[in-house]
Amino acid sequence: METAMSSLKAHSQTLYETDYLQWIETTVEKLQSQDYANVEWENLIEEIADMGRSERRSLKSNLIVILMHLLKWQFQPDKRSGSWERSIIEHRRRVKEALDDSPSLKSYLEIVFAECYAQAVKQAKAETGLSMESFPLNCPYQLAEVTDDEFLPKNWV
Structure with missing residues (x-):
């Protein structure tokens, strides 16, 4: 399970860096489905502060x-x-x-x-x-x- 989560986290970070809009949409979906464990909190917090x-x-x-x-x-x-x-x-x-x-x-x-x-x-x-x-x-x-x-x-x- 640790490997799958690490892989998912790496994918999310890459997504944040390569397709910002898709990262937002994916993050919103995770929040709406209460999949908090897979939310990339560091980037999300930074984005909210930047707003x-x-x-x-x-x-x-x-x-x-x-x-x-x-x-x-x-x-x-x-x-x-x-x-x-x-x-x-x-x-x-x-x-x-x-x-x-x-x-x-x-x-x-x-x-x-x-x-x-x-x-x-x-x-x-x-x-x-x-x-x-x-x-x-x-x-x-x-x-x-x-x-x-x-x-x-x-x-x-």
Whole structure:
């Protein structure tokens, strides 16, 4: 029996490395049939942890894009375009969907807000040609404004 289990484990590991989708489907079948002894727990645990990291990375990325376009909107009003507004709308939609699916991400969003703003300033600088000093040191928008479909900043005075 030990040899059969070793062989099955080797097959599962190979399957994980060679056909990810089939590994997922096989793992789901094992879990549904309560065949816990043959579940490849190490890879399953890693995949679940990766899912959480991926959700957080995606949320940060979408927030950075929103903040960057809000900065461009505010600090380059003469260059405003429909593509900036479309991007703001699309990335707000993605953030809202992520928060709807996982409300616990809201506290994470609050934690990384300042970090995301700093990244958005760097990207806005690169895209606008404006100096870093052109942008406020701290985010001029509240998180609620950034995610509000109706909010667009006024021109900087």
